[in-house]
Amino acid sequence: MIGLLWKDILYLKKIWKVFLFLNLCFVAFGCLSYLKNKNFLDMSYIILILGESFAMLAFEYDHNSKWKEYQYAFPVSKKTVVCSRYLFGFIIFGFYFFSSLVGILLSDVITRESIGQEWILTQIGIICFIPMMQAVAFPILYYFGSKKGILYSDTIFIVMMFYFGKNANMLDFHFTATKAVLLLLFYLCSLILSIKIEQRS
Numbered sequence: 292m293i294g295l296l297w298k299d300i301l302y303l304k305k306i307w308k309v310f311l312f313l314n315l316c317f318v319a320f321g322c323l324s325y326l327k328n329k330n331f332l333d334m335s336y337i338i339l340i341l342g343e344s345f346a347m348l349a350f351e352y353d354h355n356s357k358w359k360e361y362q363y364a365f366p367v368s369k370k371t372v373v374c375s376r377y378l379f380g381f382i383i384f385g386f387y388f389f390s391s392l393v394g395i396l397l398s399d400v401i402t403r404e405s406i407g408q409e410w411i412l413t414q415i416g417i418i419c420f421i422p423m424m425q426a427v428a429f430p431i432l433y434y435f436g437s438k439k440g441i442l443y444s445d446t447i448f449i450v451m452m453f454y455f456g457k458n459a460n461m462l463d464f465h466f467t468a469t470k471a472v473l474l475l476l477f478y479l480c481s482l483i484l485s486i487k488i489e490q491r492s
Contacts, residue, residue, distance in 0.1 A: 295367065295375035299349045300382075342387040342421035343448065346380040347428055347441055354437040369489045373433070377482050380425040384418075391418045409465065416466035419474055424448060426481035433488045 353359060362372060395411055427447060432440035 292367075292371050292375045292378070294365075295372060296379055296382075299376070299379040302349055302352045303345065338387045338391055338418055339420055339424070339452075342383055342418075343424045343428065346383045346421075346425050347432065347437075347444065349376065349379060350432045350437040351441065369492075370486050373482065373486045373489050377425075377429065377478075377485070380429065381422065384421045384425070387421060388415075388418050391415070412466040416470065419466060419470070422478050423474060424451075426478045430481055430484045430488060433485045433492075 391414060395414055428440070428444040431444050431447075434440070435443060
């Protein structure tokens with residue numbers, strides 16, 4: 292599994308210029324958000340887009356390199372292949388989760404005001420949509436392939452972002468232990484479903 296995970300990480304290294312550029316855009320957008328709204332709230336939505344996009348790009352890279360045609364020539368099971376991809380997605384989530392915490396800290400330091408626990412938990416709740424979006428996208432990608440899978444997943448996410456943006460005041464993004472457990476269960480169910488799909492392919 293470590294080798295498969297390392298393959299996905301090396302892909303990010305291969306596109307490090309794009310990765311760096313988009314993350315610099317993310318920082319710039321955060322600064323503009325602060326100048327306009329005196330907070331870094333809008334950065335959370337950019338993190339969602341980046342976190343999900345880089346996780347799905349690994350599927351696109353595998354497709355373009357025709358990796359699936361010879362990956363099972365190596366002594367790895369389909370279950371291991373799927374688990375490594377989910378672990379890669381979780382690493383992407385961890386990177387942007389840490390980035391969001393840095394943004395929260397910067398907001399606290401720059402504004403010199405106490406942010407408050409409620410605001411912090413709300414931001415964490417928004418960032419935790421990354422693994423939820425991955426849990427929705429990955430089975431679709433395994434079932435339809437990277438081309439159609441990314442198209443269908445992006446369509447779902449656009450609808451979700453539109454709905455959340457329109458009804459943000461009525462939705463509760465506050466992070467709780469119960470939501471964390473439900474998210475973990477949802478992620479595990481998605482993993483099991485993806486394994487089943489891959490094993491039948």
